[in-house]
Amino acid sequence: MNLVLFGPPGSGKGTQSERVVKQYSLTHISTGDALRTAIRNKTAVGLKAREVIERGELVSDELVTEMLREIIRPLRDTTDSFLFDGYPRTTPQVEQLANLCEEFSLSHPAVINLHVPEETLILRLTGRRICADCKATYNIYFKPTRQAGVCDECSGPLTKRVDDNPETTRERLRVYHEQSAPVLRIYGEQGVLYTIDATGSTDDVAKKISRIIEENY
Numbered sequence: 001m002n003l004v005l006f007g008p009p010g011s012g013k014g015t016q017s018e019r020v021v022k023q024y025s026l027t028h029i030s031t032g033d034a035l036r037t038a039i040r041n042k043t044a045v046g047l048k049a050r051e052v053i054e055r056g057e058l059v060s061d062e063l064v065t066e067m068l069r070e071i072i073r074p075l076r077d078t079t080d081s082f083l084f085d086g087y088p089r090t091t092p093q094v095e096q097l098a099n100l101c102e103e104f105s106l107s108h109p110a111v112i113n114l115h116v117p118e119e120t121l122i123l124r125l126t127g128r129r130i131c132a133d134c135k136a137t138y139n140i141y142f143k144p145t146r147q148a149g150v151c152d153e154c155s156g157p158l159t160k161r162v163d164d165n166p167e168t169t170r171e172r173l174r175v176y177h178e179q180s181a182p183v184l185r186i187y188g189e190q191g192v193l194y195t196i197d198a199t200g201s202t203d204d205v206a207k208k209i210s211r212i213i214e215e216n217y
């Protein structure tokens with residue numbers, strides 16, 4: 001089984017992906033995480049992506065698809081079940097993912113769309129904090145740490161993603177509506193799209209995702 005977790009920034013794709021991959025033995029590929037790693041390691045991809053991400057825009061389809069191909073290639077020897085988190089994000093990427101599925105003999109993915117109202121997304125993004133050491137995520141509005149700025153799990157310092165500031169958040173949501181939301185129409189027409197209300201607790205949303213997977217796959 002292959003799955004796409006789709007949704008606007010702040011809809012909980014990363015959090016839910018971590019649970020779904022464990023439950024269904026899928027291999028998690030987050031293009032956002034891969035790009036952030038590339039930026040940290042100052043690779044050629046990272047150097048091209050850094051400013052684009054900091055502006056809240058999308059990295060070019062060619063760059064991100066090529067990066068994805070190189071991530072899948074070595075993993076494909078040991079698995080044929082992936083969870084794509086944050087890809088596809090444009091209509092050309094829908095076709096590019098279909099081509100990658102053909103190239104690597106993968107079944108075409110089901111798509112779960114996490115729907116969250118805009119006001120909640122803004123609070124989730126601007127309030128998000130991440131532990132620099134263990135990567136646990138918090139939110140100053142919804143899930144604060146016991147001591148401000150200090151991770152509950154490991155006492156590491158909390159950091160913010162560079163693109164979680166208010167200005168970039170607005171731009172990321174604008175870009176989502178303009179370039180990513182049209183992806184939903186295509187998958188809807190293909191009959192592989194499942195939209196859920198993703199405003200509840202992490203557990204509630206995880207249950208909804210499991211129900212879709214178990215009823216359909």
Ligand code: AMP
Pocket residue numbers: 009031032033035052053056057058059060061064085086087088089090093163172
């Ligand atoms: P994310 O962690 O999924 O929110 O991604 C962070 C940023 O990485 C996005 O705002 C984009 O700039 C870039 N990015 C991640 N995935 C893609 C993609 N599929 N296509 C283009 N840009 C992407």
